[in-house]
Amino acid sequence: TSELDIFVGNTTLIDEDVYRLWLDGYSVTDAVALRVRSGILEQTGATAAVLQSDTMDHYRTFHMLERLLHAPPKLLHQLIFQIPPSRQALLIERYYAFDEAFVREVLGKKLSKGTKKDLDDISTKTGITLKSCRRQFDNFKRVFKVVEEMRGSLVDNIQQHFLLSDRLARDYAAIVFFANNRFETGKKKLQYLSFGDFAFCAELMIQNWTLGAVGEAPTDPDSQMDDMDMDLDKEFLQDLKELKVLVADKDLLDLHKSLVCTALRGKLGVFSEMEANFKNLSRGLVNVAAKLTHNKDVRDLFVDLVEKFVEPCRSDHWPLSDVRFFLNQYSASVHSLDGFRHQALWDRYMGTLRGCLLRLYHD
Amino acid sequence: MPGKLKVKIVAGRHLPVMDRASDLTDAFVEVKFGNTTFKTDVYLKSLNPQWNSEWFKFEVDDEDLQDEPLQITVLDHDTYSANDAIGKVYIDIDPLLYSEAATVISGWFPIYDTIHGIRGEINVVVKVDLFNDLNRFRQSSCGVKFFCTTSIPKCYRAVIIHGFVEELVVNEDPEYQWIDRIRTPRASNEARQRLISLMSGELQRKIGLKVLEMRGNAVVGYLQCFDLEGESGLVVRAIGTACTLDKLSSPAAFLPACNSPSKEMKEIPFNEDPNPNTHSSGPSTPLKNQTYSFSPSKSYSRQSSSSDTDLSLTPKTGMGSGSAGKEGGPFKALLRQQTQSALEQREFPFFTLTAFPPGFLVHVGGVVSARSVKLLDRIHNPDEPETRDAWWAEIRQEIKSHAKALGCHAVVGYSESTSICEEVCILSASGTAAVLNPRFLQDGTVEGCLEQRLEENLPTRCGFCHIPYDELNMPFPAHLTYCYNCRKQKVPDVLFTTIDLPTDATVIGKGCLIQARLCRLKKKAQAEANATAISNLLPFMEYEVHTQLMNKLKLKGMNALFGLRIQITVGENMLMGLASATGVYLAALPTPGGIQIAGKTPNDGSYEQHISHMQKKINDTIAKNKELYEINPPEISEEIIGSPIPEPRQRSRLLRSQSESSDEVTELDLSHGKKDAFVLEIDDTDAMEDVHSLLTDVPPPSGFYSCNTEIMPGINNWTSEIQMFTSVRVIRLSSLNLTNQALNKNFNDLCENLLKSLYFKLRSMIPCCLCHVNFTVSLPEDELIQVTVTAVAITFDKNQALQTTKTPVEKSLQRASTDNEELLQFPLELCSDSLPSHPFPPAKAMTVEKASPVGDGNFRNRSAPPCANSTVGVVKMTPLSFIPGAKITKYLGIINMFFIRETTSLREEGGVSGFLHAFIAEVFAMVRAHVAALGGNAVVSYIMKQCVFMENPNKNQAQCLINVSGDAVVFVRESDLEVVSSQQPTTNCQSSCTEGEVTT
Structure with missing residues (x-):
C-alpha cells in the first residue's frame, strides 16, 4: 500500500454512497467491505485496492468538511472546497439527518x-x-x-x-x-409513539402554548427569561388552573356531560361507554391542565394524556372517528356553559390538546 | 514616480480565535509594499472585523511594481506582548500593469500561514495609477503581456512570432542561510516565499525587457521553474516565445468555438490579407475531417558533460540542402533559404509553442533532446549567474545542432527541466526539430511575391509529415515511403514529436496515452564518481525508454507520438525514466508493422510453444487495440498507389543493450522496418519480463480515453463538464534485495494503479477523456517514489463520437490524388465537402451566459437549486488552453504562485495524506481566489510545476513546496447555437460538420 495517496479535485468530489457510510459511522475497513458487497467491483472492474484508496480519500475529505458542517453557513462561504450549491445542500441535509x-x-x-x-x-x-x-x-x-x-x-x-x-x-x-x-x-406506555407523533404535538404546542404564540413579546425588556418559542407561556399555564371549575363544580360537570351526550346520542358507536366514562375522562383532561404549573407535571404531560385518556378509550375500543366526534363535541359544548368564563383559555388549551390526542390515539 | 499603488482593506471573516479567554480576536492589518508599511486600526473583539480602511497609497517606480509583491499581514493586537501574526496574503499586481488585463483587484483572499494553513479571509481592493514614462532607458517592462498558454491565445492574432526568450536569476536559499538556525520555521518559510516572489517578478521584468528589445509585446508559452539547489542556492529560470500579438477586437467577429475546443486556428494562410474576422477562437477543424500525414522520425541525442564522450545517437551528418522530393524540390529549397535567413539571426531558433497558426509549421523532423549532468557548487555571486547560463547555453547549442542534423532550422515544442539530488543535477532540454514558414517570423515588410508563391505551393495538409532532411544523406537510418496522403513526398514510418497534434492533421481512429516507465539502480556515490555513474546510465535509459515507447506504439497499432515528454529523475541510489505521449494513427504515414518475437534457443520444443503463445497474445492485443481505438485505415493496395517502396529492408534487429558498452550504443539501429514486423528478440529473462509488461498494460475502462496532449485525437464533441485534479502517491520500496526488475514492477504498478484509481473516481463522468495527463516523478528519499499527476477530465457526447472517420478520409484521399493546384483551396473545399447540403450553417444567435459563476456546477445531476445565498463564485481550472463549450473573452494576466506549508503536528493533521490533501486544496483555493479577485472565472493552461514533499515522521514533521501557474481568464459559455457569418469560410465548425455527417 501507499505511504501517501491523495486525490484533490478543483470541484470537490462527493460520493453519496460513501458519504452515507461515513455518516453511519463505519470504519474505512467496514465501508470498503460494504462497498465490495454492493457489487461495485463487478460493475466497474475496479480492484479492492482501488476501492480502499477511494474510500480513504472520501473519508479524509468528509473529515475536513465536518468542521464546516458544524456551522453550515461557513460551508457556503468558505473558499477551500469548491462544491456546487446543490451538493452543499445535500451534504448539510444528510449530515443533520437522524435515525x-x-x-x-x-x-x-x-x-x-x-x-x-x-x-x-x-x-x-x-x-x-x-x-x-x-x-x-x-x-x-x-x-x-x-x-x-x-x-x-x-x-x-x-x-x-x-x-x-x-x-x-x-x-x-x-x-x-x-x-x-x-x-x-x-416510559414503556409511550413506546408505541413515533418521533413523528411527538413532533406533531410539539409543533402544535409551539404554535399555541408558547409566548411567541400570543404574537407579542414580553413588554418588560428585562423579562427575557422566557424564550419566545422554546418555553411554554408561564402565565397561560397559571391560568389553566381556572379550568378546574369544570370538574370541581358538580353542576357544571353534569351540564357539560348532558350537553355532550345530547349532541352525540346515536352518532357514537361507543355511546354508552362514553356516557359511563365521561366524568373520568373530563376529570383527567382538566386535571392535566390544572397541574401544568409544576415542572414535574409538565414533563409527564404525555404520560398523563396516555394514562388518563388514550388508554381508557382504547380499552373500550373506541374507533378513532368516535374519539374525534367526542373531542370536538367535548370542546365545543363548553361554550354553552353559561357559568364558565374562561372560554378563550379553554380554546387555547383544548384546541391544541385535541390535535395532540387525535395524533396520539393509535395502536 | 511612474506609478501609484492604492490599497484598501475592507473586512475580514472567519478569522481564527486568537484570544482564548474571550474566544475572539482583536485584528488589524499591515499593508507593505517595498519598504513602506501602513496599518489599519485595530478592530476589537471580532472574528469578522470591518476595517473599511482609507486608501493606502504607495508611490513607486514601475520597476518595483513589477518585482515586488504586495504583502498583507493580518495580526492580532496584544497590549502586553508581541502581536501575533494570523497570516499573510501576497498579491502579484502585475496584471494591473498592462492595459488589456485587469483594472482592479478586488475580492476575498484566503489568509495564509505557512504553519497553520488558511485562517479566514480578507477583503482587499487594489488599484494602480500608471503615469506615462518617457524615460527610454527604463528598466521596467510594464505592458508586456505574459501567457502560460503554449499556443497563440484565443482572442489574439499573432502578427510576428519573434522567438526564444530566456533568463535566469540566482540567489541564496534562505533555508540554508546561517540565520535560519535561529529563526522560526515560519520566518524562514516566509522569507523563502517572499524571495521567490521577488525573483519571479524580477525574472519576468527582465524577460519583458528582452521582448521589448525584439519589438514584441507579449510572451507566449511562458514557463518559469525553480531549481532548489540546496546549499548551493536557488535558481529561478524562465523560457518563452516572444510575439507581437494583435487583439481581435469585436467579439462578434469571432467564429464560434464549437464544442470542439482545439487550438487556435486563426490564420488562413492562403489569404494574403488575413481578415481579422477569421481569427477566431474557433475551434476549428474537427480532426476527422482531414487527411494528414506526418513524418516520423526520432532523433535521440544526449550529452553527458561530465565525461567528454559525445554519446549522441545522431550521427552528425552535414545537412546538405539537396532536394528532398521531386516536385517540392525548388520550393523547398527557396523556403529553406528564406527560413534560414529569418532564423539564423537568432541564437536559438526555439519556440516554446506546441500549437501554431496554420501554415506556420512546414515540416517536422523529429524529437531532439539533450541532457547534461552537472555538479552543483555554491553560487558565489548572485549577480552573475554565468555558470548556470553557460550550462543552459551549452545544452541549447546541442539541441540546435541536432535540429540541423535533421535538416531543420528551428525547434518547436521546446522545454527545459532539471532533476536534482544532493549536489548532482541533470539538465534536460527537448523539442521537435521543424522547418517553419518564415512569414510569421519577420516584419511584414519582407513579405513579397516570392513568399506568396511559396505559400501557394506549400503542401500544407500533410506537409508537416514530410521529411525535412535529405533522403540520400539521412541523419539516422529510417524507413521512408511516399506520403499516404499526397503520394508525392517522402514520409518516415514513425513520427515522434513534443508538440500537440496539428489541428488540421488527419488521424484515423482515436488516440491514447502511451507511457514508458523505467528504473535503474545506481550505486551511491559522491560528487564526480556519482556524476560519471549517472552519465553512463543515461544512454541506456534513453534507449530503453525509446524501445518501450516504440513497442507500445506498435502494440496499439499506431504510428505517431505527440506531446512526448521524457523525464529522467535522479535519486540517491536509482534513476527513473518516465515518458508520456499521445499515440495516434496518422493517415499520411504507413501502417505500422506488427511485433514479432524471436526466441533464442529454437531447439527447445516447449520454449517454442511458449514463444508462439506469446506471439499470439501480442497479435490479439494489436487486433483488440485497433478495434478499441477504431483504427481502420482505408485499404489501399500498393499497385494502385504506385508507391515506389525503396529496396526491401532487412528486418531490423533490436539489440538488448544493457550489458553493452556505451561505444556500441551509438551504433544502435533505432529504426524499425515497415511491413516487416518489428522483431523482439527474447534472449534473457529481462526481455521476457518486458514482453509481459507490455501485455499487462490495461486499457482504460470502457467510456474512458486518455491523452497527454491538449485535445484527444478523434474526439471533438466535448460537452461542458470539466474536472481538473491533482493526485499524488508515494510508495516506500522494501529495501531488501532490490533489483532493477523489482523496481520496474513497483514503478509500473504505481503508475497503473494510479490511473486505475483515477478512472474509478471519475466514473460518474463517463463518457469522458482525461486530457493533458501530466505525470511527474520524484525521489524524495532513498526508498520513496513520488508520482504526481495533474489532468483534466472532460465529458463528451458519445453519440457524436461514434461517427466514423472513414468517409472524409476517403474523400480527401481522392482529392489529394487529383490536381495539385487544387491544394490551394484545399481547406475550403474540404469544409464544403463535408457538408454538401449546407455549406454554411445559417446564422444563429449566440447566447452569452453570464460570467457569473454561481450555479455553474460541475455535476450533471444537478438537483433543485439549493441554498441560494451562496456568495462564492465558481472558478474553473484546467491545464488546457480552452474551456469546452465556452469562449475566452479576456486574458487577465498570469498567475504564478509559490507556497510553502510546514507542520510539526503531522499525526494530528491526518498524517502525510491529510497534510498534503489539505495543502493542495488550499493551493487551489488561493489560485481561485486570486482569479476571482481579478474578475476572472477560470484559469487555463494551469500547471503544477513543482510539488516537493518532505516528511520526517519520527519528528512528527512534514514540509511541502508547491509552485503553480496559469492564465487567469474570463470566459462566456456558448449556447448550442452559434453565430456563423455566412461570408466566412469556416475553418470548420463543429455544428456544420455534424450536419454534414447526418446528411451524407
Whole structure:
C-alpha cells in the first residue's frame, strides 16, 4: 500500500454512497467491505485496492468538511472546497439527518454530558454505531445551543443558522422544544409513539402554548427569561388552573356531560361507554391542565394524556372517528356553559390538546 | 514616480480565535509594499472585523511594481506582548500593469500561514495609477503581456512570432542561510516565499525587457521553474516565445468555438490579407475531417558533460540542402533559404509553442533532446549567474545542432527541466526539430511575391509529415515511403514529436496515452564518481525508454507520438525514466508493422510453444487495440498507389543493450522496418519480463480515453463538464534485495494503479477523456517514489463520437490524388465537402451566459437549486488552453504562485495524506481566489510545476513546496447555437460538420 495517496479535485468530489457510510459511522475497513458487497467491483472492474484508496480519500475529505458542517453557513462561504450549491445542500441535509430509533431514545432528555454517556447503551440497543450516535447527539446539542438564546421563530432560527430543509428544521424545532421542556417520552406506555407523533404535538404546542404564540413579546425588556418559542407561556399555564371549575363544580360537570351526550346520542358507536366514562375522562383532561404549573407535571404531560385518556378509550375500543366526534363535541359544548368564563383559555388549551390526542390515539 | 499603488482593506471573516479567554480576536492589518508599511486600526473583539480602511497609497517606480509583491499581514493586537501574526496574503499586481488585463483587484483572499494553513479571509481592493514614462532607458517592462498558454491565445492574432526568450536569476536559499538556525520555521518559510516572489517578478521584468528589445509585446508559452539547489542556492529560470500579438477586437467577429475546443486556428494562410474576422477562437477543424500525414522520425541525442564522450545517437551528418522530393524540390529549397535567413539571426531558433497558426509549421523532423549532468557548487555571486547560463547555453547549442542534423532550422515544442539530488543535477532540454514558414517570423515588410508563391505551393495538409532532411544523406537510418496522403513526398514510418497534434492533421481512429516507465539502480556515490555513474546510465535509459515507447506504439497499432515528454529523475541510489505521449494513427504515414518475437534457443520444443503463445497474445492485443481505438485505415493496395517502396529492408534487429558498452550504443539501429514486423528478440529473462509488461498494460475502462496532449485525437464533441485534479502517491520500496526488475514492477504498478484509481473516481463522468495527463516523478528519499499527476477530465457526447472517420478520409484521399493546384483551396473545399447540403450553417444567435459563476456546477445531476445565498463564485481550472463549450473573452494576466506549508503536528493533521490533501486544496483555493479577485472565472493552461514533499515522521514533521501557474481568464459559455457569418469560410465548425455527417 501507499505511504501517501491523495486525490484533490478543483470541484470537490462527493460520493453519496460513501458519504452515507461515513455518516453511519463505519470504519474505512467496514465501508470498503460494504462497498465490495454492493457489487461495485463487478460493475466497474475496479480492484479492492482501488476501492480502499477511494474510500480513504472520501473519508479524509468528509473529515475536513465536518468542521464546516458544524456551522453550515461557513460551508457556503468558505473558499477551500469548491462544491456546487446543490451538493452543499445535500451534504448539510444528510449530515443533520437522524435515525428514528436514535431520536426516540434521547427525545425529551437533557442534552448534557450525562446523556452522552448513555450513548453506548443506545448504540447497543439500536444497532446504530456509536460514532453515528455521537454525531446525531452532537447535532441536537449544537442546534440547541445556537437557538437556545435566540428570540423569534424557532423553525426560522434553525433554518437560518443551519440551512436545513423546512421538514428537517421543523423536526429539529421539535427536538429542541422537547429537550428544553424535558417531556418524558421514554416510559414503556409511550413506546408505541413515533418521533413523528411527538413532533406533531410539539409543533402544535409551539404554535399555541408558547409566548411567541400570543404574537407579542414580553413588554418588560428585562423579562427575557422566557424564550419566545422554546418555553411554554408561564402565565397561560397559571391560568389553566381556572379550568378546574369544570370538574370541581358538580353542576357544571353534569351540564357539560348532558350537553355532550345530547349532541352525540346515536352518532357514537361507543355511546354508552362514553356516557359511563365521561366524568373520568373530563376529570383527567382538566386535571392535566390544572397541574401544568409544576415542572414535574409538565414533563409527564404525555404520560398523563396516555394514562388518563388514550388508554381508557382504547380499552373500550373506541374507533378513532368516535374519539374525534367526542373531542370536538367535548370542546365545543363548553361554550354553552353559561357559568364558565374562561372560554378563550379553554380554546387555547383544548384546541391544541385535541390535535395532540387525535395524533396520539393509535395502536 | 511612474506609478501609484492604492490599497484598501475592507473586512475580514472567519478569522481564527486568537484570544482564548474571550474566544475572539482583536485584528488589524499591515499593508507593505517595498519598504513602506501602513496599518489599519485595530478592530476589537471580532472574528469578522470591518476595517473599511482609507486608501493606502504607495508611490513607486514601475520597476518595483513589477518585482515586488504586495504583502498583507493580518495580526492580532496584544497590549502586553508581541502581536501575533494570523497570516499573510501576497498579491502579484502585475496584471494591473498592462492595459488589456485587469483594472482592479478586488475580492476575498484566503489568509495564509505557512504553519497553520488558511485562517479566514480578507477583503482587499487594489488599484494602480500608471503615469506615462518617457524615460527610454527604463528598466521596467510594464505592458508586456505574459501567457502560460503554449499556443497563440484565443482572442489574439499573432502578427510576428519573434522567438526564444530566456533568463535566469540566482540567489541564496534562505533555508540554508546561517540565520535560519535561529529563526522560526515560519520566518524562514516566509522569507523563502517572499524571495521567490521577488525573483519571479524580477525574472519576468527582465524577460519583458528582452521582448521589448525584439519589438514584441507579449510572451507566449511562458514557463518559469525553480531549481532548489540546496546549499548551493536557488535558481529561478524562465523560457518563452516572444510575439507581437494583435487583439481581435469585436467579439462578434469571432467564429464560434464549437464544442470542439482545439487550438487556435486563426490564420488562413492562403489569404494574403488575413481578415481579422477569421481569427477566431474557433475551434476549428474537427480532426476527422482531414487527411494528414506526418513524418516520423526520432532523433535521440544526449550529452553527458561530465565525461567528454559525445554519446549522441545522431550521427552528425552535414545537412546538405539537396532536394528532398521531386516536385517540392525548388520550393523547398527557396523556403529553406528564406527560413534560414529569418532564423539564423537568432541564437536559438526555439519556440516554446506546441500549437501554431496554420501554415506556420512546414515540416517536422523529429524529437531532439539533450541532457547534461552537472555538479552543483555554491553560487558565489548572485549577480552573475554565468555558470548556470553557460550550462543552459551549452545544452541549447546541442539541441540546435541536432535540429540541423535533421535538416531543420528551428525547434518547436521546446522545454527545459532539471532533476536534482544532493549536489548532482541533470539538465534536460527537448523539442521537435521543424522547418517553419518564415512569414510569421519577420516584419511584414519582407513579405513579397516570392513568399506568396511559396505559400501557394506549400503542401500544407500533410506537409508537416514530410521529411525535412535529405533522403540520400539521412541523419539516422529510417524507413521512408511516399506520403499516404499526397503520394508525392517522402514520409518516415514513425513520427515522434513534443508538440500537440496539428489541428488540421488527419488521424484515423482515436488516440491514447502511451507511457514508458523505467528504473535503474545506481550505486551511491559522491560528487564526480556519482556524476560519471549517472552519465553512463543515461544512454541506456534513453534507449530503453525509446524501445518501450516504440513497442507500445506498435502494440496499439499506431504510428505517431505527440506531446512526448521524457523525464529522467535522479535519486540517491536509482534513476527513473518516465515518458508520456499521445499515440495516434496518422493517415499520411504507413501502417505500422506488427511485433514479432524471436526466441533464442529454437531447439527447445516447449520454449517454442511458449514463444508462439506469446506471439499470439501480442497479435490479439494489436487486433483488440485497433478495434478499441477504431483504427481502420482505408485499404489501399500498393499497385494502385504506385508507391515506389525503396529496396526491401532487412528486418531490423533490436539489440538488448544493457550489458553493452556505451561505444556500441551509438551504433544502435533505432529504426524499425515497415511491413516487416518489428522483431523482439527474447534472449534473457529481462526481455521476457518486458514482453509481459507490455501485455499487462490495461486499457482504460470502457467510456474512458486518455491523452497527454491538449485535445484527444478523434474526439471533438466535448460537452461542458470539466474536472481538473491533482493526485499524488508515494510508495516506500522494501529495501531488501532490490533489483532493477523489482523496481520496474513497483514503478509500473504505481503508475497503473494510479490511473486505475483515477478512472474509478471519475466514473460518474463517463463518457469522458482525461486530457493533458501530466505525470511527474520524484525521489524524495532513498526508498520513496513520488508520482504526481495533474489532468483534466472532460465529458463528451458519445453519440457524436461514434461517427466514423472513414468517409472524409476517403474523400480527401481522392482529392489529394487529383490536381495539385487544387491544394490551394484545399481547406475550403474540404469544409464544403463535408457538408454538401449546407455549406454554411445559417446564422444563429449566440447566447452569452453570464460570467457569473454561481450555479455553474460541475455535476450533471444537478438537483433543485439549493441554498441560494451562496456568495462564492465558481472558478474553473484546467491545464488546457480552452474551456469546452465556452469562449475566452479576456486574458487577465498570469498567475504564478509559490507556497510553502510546514507542520510539526503531522499525526494530528491526518498524517502525510491529510497534510498534503489539505495543502493542495488550499493551493487551489488561493489560485481561485486570486482569479476571482481579478474578475476572472477560470484559469487555463494551469500547471503544477513543482510539488516537493518532505516528511520526517519520527519528528512528527512534514514540509511541502508547491509552485503553480496559469492564465487567469474570463470566459462566456456558448449556447448550442452559434453565430456563423455566412461570408466566412469556416475553418470548420463543429455544428456544420455534424450536419454534414447526418446528411451524407
